[in-house]
Amino acid sequence: MKLKLSTFGERFSRRSGALELMDDLGSALGGDSEALMLGGGNPAKIPAVQRYFSERLGELAADPAEFERMLSNYAHPAGELRFRRAVARLLAERYGWPLTADNVALTAGSQAGFFLLFNMLAGRHSDGTMRRILLPVTPEYVGYANLGLGEGMFTSRRPRIELQGEGFFKYYIDFDSIDCGDDVAAVCVSRPTNPTGNVITDAELEQLDALCRRRGVPLIIDSAYGVPFPGIVFNEAAPLWNDNVVLCMSLSKLGLPAARTGIVVAREEIIESLTGMTAITNLAVGSVGPVLAHSVVASGEIIDLGRRLIAPYYRRKAERACEILQRSLRGLPFRIHRPEGAIFLWLWFPDLPITSAELYRRLKASGLLVLSGHHFFPGLDDDEPWRHRDECLRLSFAQDDEVVDRGVEILAAELERAYSPPARRAAAFRPGE
Numbered sequence: 352m353k354l355k356l357s358t359f360g361e362r363f364s365r366r367s368g369a370l371e372l373m374d375d376l377g378s379a380l381g382g383d384s385e386a387l388m389l390g391g392g393n394p395a396k397i398p399a400v401q402r403y404f405s406e407r408l409g410e411l412a413a414d415p416a417e418f419e420r421m422l423s424n425y426a427h428p429a430g431e432l433r434f435r436r437a438v439a440r441l442l443a444e445r446y447g448w449p450l451t452a453d454n455v456a457l458t459a460g461s462q463a464g465f466f467l468l469f470n471m472l473a474g475r476h477s478d479g480t481m482r483r484i485l486l487p488v489t490p491e492y493v494g495y496a497n498l499g500l501g502e503g504m505f506t507s508r509r510p511r512i513e514l515q516g517e518g519f520f521k522y523y524i525d526f527d528s529i530d531c532g533d534d535v536a537a538v539c540v541s542r543p544t545n546p547t548g549n550v551i552t553d554a555e556l557e558q559l560d561a562l563c564r565r566r567g568v569p570l571i572i573d574s575a576y577g578v579p580f581p582g583i584v585f586n587e588a589a590p591l592w593n594d595n596v597v598l599c600m601s602l603s604k605l606g607l608p609a610a611r612t613g614i615v616v617a618r619e620e621i622i623e624s625l626t627g628m629t630a631i632t633n634l635a636v637g638s639v640g641p642v643l644a645h646s647v648v649a650s651g652e653i654i655d656l657g658r659r660l661i662a663p664y665y666r667r668k669a670e671r672a673c674e675i676l677q678r679s680l681r682g683l684p685f686r687i688h689r690p691e692g693a694i695f696l697w698l699w700f701p702d703l704p705i706t707s708a709e710l711y712r713r714l715k716a717s718g719l720l721v722l723s724g725h726h727f728f729p730g731l732d733d734d735e736p737w738r739h740r741d742e743c744l745r746l747s748f749a750q751d752d753e754v755v756d757r758g759v760e761i762l763a764a765e766l767e768r769a770y771s772p773p774a775r776r777a778a779a780f781r782p783g784e
């Protein structure tokens with residue numbers, strides 16, 4: 352007999368973009384698939400970073416007090432206290448932000464943090480009103496899309512698109528389209544943005560901050576790739592915090608995704624609510640990440656590591672991937688979003704004769720895993736025709752260069768076929784597939 356699921360069960364077990372991605376990633380890494388994996392959000396294995404954490408892990412395992420802290424005790428529901436103190440001290444010293452450990456909560460990865468934050472602020476309220484999370488610029492992170500306990504968690508906006516030289520383009524927030532009304536519970540933006548590698552400018556961030564403070568709604572900055580750490584930003588970008596900002600960071604893109612450590616920096620009232628929610632759902636958050644990363648946070652090295660090692664590493668890979676694409680796809684109509692940070696390239700194929708979902712399927716059948724761009728528009732009205740969202744792909748450049756090169760070859764061959772008349776053009780364009 353078929354299992355009877357609750358509304359919650361149905362909602363949270365359905366096929367989502369995040370599941371498609373993690374499924375592909377799990378199969379590729381589990382050895383079930385020979386496919387080239389340019390779809391996932393796994394960070395690169397940067398040798399110097401791997402070596403550092405491997406040696407540190409050895410030292411901690413040999414130290415009985417640290418071993419106990421890491422594995423033998425439940426932490427506080429807000430997360431391991433020594434680590435939270437170190438995070439607060441570092442940010443206070445570097446940026447002058449008035450923080451203590453009471454402004455810091457840890458979550459089981461920042462993904463879990465977004466689940467708690469979004470549902471804490473948005474959704475049905477006790478006065479009967481419905482409030483949403485405003486995503487001021489899409490494309491935006493696929494992982495937000497299904498986090499709402501109910502329908503209609505997001506309202507989002509299209510970007511302003513600037514075409515740039517040499518086949519690049521860039522998205523900007525279209526402030527004319529943003530009316531932060533009473534139905535908005537919070538504004539959220541990833542910086543750098545997954546999937547596009549866009550880093551919204553300091554001026555855009557300041558304008559959002561001013562808007563949020565005026566309207567009395569929190570501004571959630573998803574800094575999973577950003578500043579202060581891990582700092583995968585290729586130009587200068589100033590970090591921002593004040594008591595209306597909820598700054599979300601993570602140890603994942605530093606190279607520790609399996610440690611599942613998300614870090615939320617916010618005013619105490621928000622931290623207290625998160626702590627209560629963690630106590631109910633998890634009792635406590637794991638301490639492996641916090642103990643492992645404590646010394647790099649306490650010394651401040653975590654910020655310098657990003658600037659000195661991690662950002663330059665990804666910048667080189669981004670530049671290399673752009674060169675390969677521009678060489679291999681020469682003559683085909685395509686543009687790359689200017690890579691300003693994170694670990695992805697966002698490709699736009701104007702007037703693509705098939706949808707990006709169909710292109711994803713064809714690439715998968717040819718042995719290349721990418722992500723179809725249509726997943727990355729959470730909260731945009733599906734009925735609103737906008738062909739752009741079926742014309743883009745996200746490609747990770749964090750893998751070995753050889754994998755990227757072979758992946759681009761497959762992509763070039765499939766695109767040749769898709770664009771070439773007449774047989775393939777007959778495959779009808781079906782938006783929103």
Ligand code: PLP
Nearest residue numbers: 392460461462541545575601603
């Ligand atoms: N935010 C963004 C923009 C991401 O790309 C990711 C993961 O890829 C996350 C949040 C969640 O990361 P984690 O839960 O590993 O901290």
